[in-house]
Amino acid sequence: xxxxxxxxxxxxxxxxxxxxxxxxxxxxxxxxxxxxxxxxxxxxxxxxxxxxxxxxxxxxxxxxxxxxxxxxxxxxxxxxxxxxxxxxxxxxxxxxxxxxxxxxxxxxxxxxxxxxxxxxxxxxxxxxxxxxxxxxxxxxxxxxxxxxxxxxxxxxxxxxxxxxxxxxxxxxxxxxxxxxxxxxxxxxxxxxxxxxxxxxxxxxxxxxxxxxxxxxxxxxxxxxxxxxxxxxxxxxxxxxxxxxxxxxxxxxxxxxxxxxxxxxxxxxxxxxxxxxxxxxxxxxxxxxxxxxxxxxxxxxxxxxxxxxxxxxxxxxxxxxxxxxxxxxxxxxxxxxxxxxxxxxxxxxxxxxxxxxxxxxxxxxxxxxxxxxxxxxxxxxxxxxxxxxxxxxxxxxxxxxxxxxxxxxxxxxxxxxxxxxx
Amino acid sequence: xxxxxxxxxxxxxxxxxxxxxxxxxxxxxxxxxxxxxxxxxxxxxxxxxxxxxxxxxxxxxxxxxxxxxxxxxxxxxxxxxxxxxxxxxxxxxxxxxxxxxxxxxxxxxxxxxxxxxxxxxxxxxxxxxxxxxxxxxxxxxxxxxxxxxxxxxxxxxxxxxxxxxxxxxxxxxxxxxxxxxxxxxxxxxxxxxxxxxxxxxxxxxxxxxxxxxxxxxxxxxxxxxxxxxxxxxxxxxxxxxxxxxxxxxxxxxxxxxxxxxxxxxxxxxxxxxxxxxxxxxxxxxxxxxxxxxx
Numbered sequence: 037x038x039x040x041x042x043x044x045x046x047x048x049x050x051x052x053x054x055x056x057x058x059x060x061x062x063x064x065x066x067x068x069x070x071x072x073x074x075x076x077x078x079x080x081x082x083x084x085x086x087x088x089x090x091x092x093x094x095x096x097x098x099x100x101x102x103x104x105x106x107x108x109x110x111x112x113x114x115x116x117x118x119x120x121x122x123x124x125x126x127x128x129x130x131x132x133x134x135x136x137x138x139x140x141x142x143x144x145x146x147x148x149x150x151x152x153x154x155x156x157x158x159x160x161x162x163x164x165x166x167x168x169x170x171x172x173x174x175x176x177x178x179x180x181x182x183x184x185x186x187x188x189x190x191x192x193x194x195x196x197x198x199x200x201x202x203x204x205x206x207x208x209x210x211x212x213x214x215x216x217x218x219x220x221x222x223x224x225x226x227x228x229x230x231x232x233x234x235x236x237x238x239x240x241x242x243x244x245x246x247x248x249x250x251x252x253x254x255x256x257x258x259x260x261x262x263x264x265x266x267x268x269x270x271x272x273x274x275x276x277x278x279x280x281x282x283x284x285x286x287x288x289x290x291x292x293x294x295x296x297x298x299x300x301x302x303x304x305x306x307x308x309x310x311x312x313x314x315x316x317x318x319x320x321x322x323x324x325x326x327x328x329x330x331x332x333x334x335x336x337x338x339x340x341x342x343x344x345x346x347x348x349x350x351x352x353x354x355x356x357x358x359x360x361x362x363x364x365x366x367x368x369x370x371x372x373x374x375x376x377x378x379x380x381x382x383x384x385x386x387x388x389x390x391x392x393x394x395x396x397x398x399x400x401x402x403x404x405x406x407x408x409x410x411x412x413x414x415x416x417x418x419x420x421x422x423x424x425x426x427x428x429x430x431x432x433x434x435x436x437x438x439x440x441x442x443x444x445x446x447x448x449x450x451x452x453x454x455x456x457x
Numbered sequence: 458x459x460x461x462x463x464x465x466x467x468x469x470x471x472x473x474x475x476x477x478x479x480x481x482x483x484x485x486x487x488x489x490x491x492x493x494x495x496x497x498x499x500x501x502x503x504x505x506x507x508x509x510x511x512x513x514x515x516x517x518x519x520x521x522x523x524x525x526x527x528x529x530x531x532x533x534x535x536x537x538x539x540x541x542x543x544x545x546x547x548x549x550x551x552x553x554x555x556x557x558x559x560x561x562x563x564x565x566x567x568x569x570x571x572x573x574x575x576x577x578x579x580x581x582x583x584x585x586x587x588x589x590x591x592x593x594x595x596x597x598x599x600x601x602x603x604x605x606x607x608x609x610x611x612x613x614x615x616x617x618x619x620x621x622x623x624x625x626x627x628x629x630x631x632x633x634x635x636x637x638x639x640x641x642x643x644x645x646x647x648x649x650x651x652x653x654x655x656x657x658x659x660x661x662x663x664x665x666x667x668x669x670x671x672x673x674x675x676x677x678x679x680x681x682x683x684x685x686x687x688x689x690x691x692x693x694x695x696x697x698x699x700x701x702x703x704x705x706x707x708x709x710x711x712x713x714x715x716x717x718x719x720x721x722x723x724x725x726x727x728x729x730x731x732x733x734x735x736x737x738x739x740x741x742x743x744x745x746x747x748x749x750x751x
Contacts, residue, residue: 285580289672294599
């Protein structure tokens with residue numbers, strides 16, 4: 037049956053629209069003048085809550101900092117939290133609900149799977165998200181979406197940074213092996229490590245790097261002895277690993293009686309920051325770890341100092357980890373973008389974020405216009421066991437590498453090209 | 458030779474660690490016919506209790522205190538088992554299996570929440586006692602003493618359970634109740650009490666396993682799930698409710714997992730699942746068959 041529109045219906049519709057217009061205008065005006073609500077979709081329950089807590093504190097400290105300094109054009113920042121449960125379905129429901137409630141600008145995604153799911157959703161719903169630690173390279177490559185921004189490290193910048201620093205400081209170490217989690221992120225980190233090492237070592241020494249096949253380990257295992265035995269069979273001088281969190285603690289613990297890390301000169305840990313050291317304390321093997329943010333490397337930066345002191349004051353924990361700085365940076369980026377564009381409309385904020393330079397706890401960051409990936413310093417720290425520290429470990433060296441020297445070229449919509457590293 | 462020796466050694470370590478967790482699980486299924494999803498949660502609580510005991514003594518324990526700590530964990534979790542039987546399991550005896558699964562899964566979540574509230578979310582870890590933190594060399598094979606200890610613990614636990622079930626009066630009563638609770642009731646046995654003893658004993662084994670396996674293992678609220686899948690695999694393959702079957706299944710799966718990883722290192726962690734699927738296709742009732750309690 038065809039629906040018939042007659043003149044009376046049109047007049048009724050116009051009348052209704054006319055009556056509603058003042059209220060719609062008032063709502064829009066209010067959205068552009070009252071407090072700015074940012075949605076934070078991050079794990080607030082389950083095992084990943086450990087990381088979500090860093091995100092929550094970092095976002096709150098960032099918002100407090102902005103508000104204490106007059107807000108954004110006089111407007112206060114408010115945060116609305118939702119639990120992502122590290123699950124794309126739950127995160128999508130939360131993101132959609134927040135957009136419905138007016139929080140179209142979001143942050144807090146730590147999971148690669150969630151971050152990849154956010155792009156199409158936010159594009160259709162009219163939102164934007166700044167991730168706070170999601171590590172997949174697909175985010176700014178083959179799955180690039182203009183509604184998703186990463187103001188933190190790309191997996192390339194962090195891992196290439198680790199490799200370049202070690203290759204420069206210990207060019208004598210040419211024989212490498214990897215202990216790699218058998219999932220997409222693990223294999224990506226290994227590809228980056230291997231490609232960078234194969235390029236850098238010959239540049240520095242004139243000799244080829246000898247890189248063994250990686251030892252692949254399953255996710256969430258309670259027993260790594262078989263894999264440690266595999267690694268023990270290799271004739272190598274350095275080990276790289278991107279095994280993460282509790283798995284890394286178990287792997288490191290079970291490696292000790294085998295003497296795996298005593299057998300080699302260097303242990304490179306892609307991303308555990310203080311997760312392993314706070315668990316193993318004085319049993320921590322000496323290792324270099326990549327960091328989103330290491331506060332000692334940024335001492336004197338007011339944003340970093342405020343983030344560190346506020347975090348310690350809130351939690352009593354002396355060892356904040358980088359996810360806090362990533363959420364903090366997302367707040368700083370939104371504040372600067374809203375200030376620049378003068379409103380919180382999604383498309384205007386996206387336009388303002390693209391090419392934006394803003395200050396953060398790791399210094400100035402620049403968001404590339406082409407692929408929404410920030411260029412920021414890559415930070416690394418050397419952690420050793422220490423009997424003189426209450427914590428049982430100490431950071432005895434750290435470096436902060438210029439982001440431009442370690443980030444890959446922008447290739448939105450295309451896969452990561454390892455030959456460009 | 459070195460490679461084969463280490464592969465067997467690692468397979469035995471996997472097998473006995475898994476058996477320590479699976480023993481209580483299969484016992485409770487054999488007697489109460491409850492698939493206790495919460496078993497991993499109580500194993501985790503045992504590990505955390507042992508960790509707290511260790512930390513209270515400065516973090517580094519002599520061997521005897523480590524063993525006392527594991528036993529204390531067993532007692533604490535055994536007492537929790539008493540509470541769980543009174544509050545939950547008693548209500549599940551005459552209902553469909555689906556309710557048991559839901560209830561024990563909910564209990565697993567409660568365990569995770571309780572651990573989170575009591576010990577927090579941070580990863581924790583302790584090393585084995587100094588006496589077990591050495592290496593034994595056999596030819597060119599190096600075997601960590603803690604791993605040898607775990608293998609021996611599994612064997613001792615198996616022999617002890619076999620003895621308890623087949624040679625002691627309580628064990629025989631448990632077998633009677635497992636075989637026919639209705640007839641046992643008619644003969645004047647206190648079936649409820651035997652159920653309670655079984656639950657306490659099974660939970661105590663989970664707690665003690667947590668205490669024993671805690672060194673060399675990261676502690677986090679995820680721990681409950683890490684051994685649970687392996688333990689369920691062993692219980693299913695062994696024949697639901699059979700301790701002997703669980704022991705043989707653990708050995709079989711441990712060696713398959715270990716040799717699979719050795720020969721096909723590019724496919725880590727799948728051989729346990731693959732072997733489980735293939736063997737169950739060939740022998741769906743498991744190694745010892747259903748209803749062969751102990």
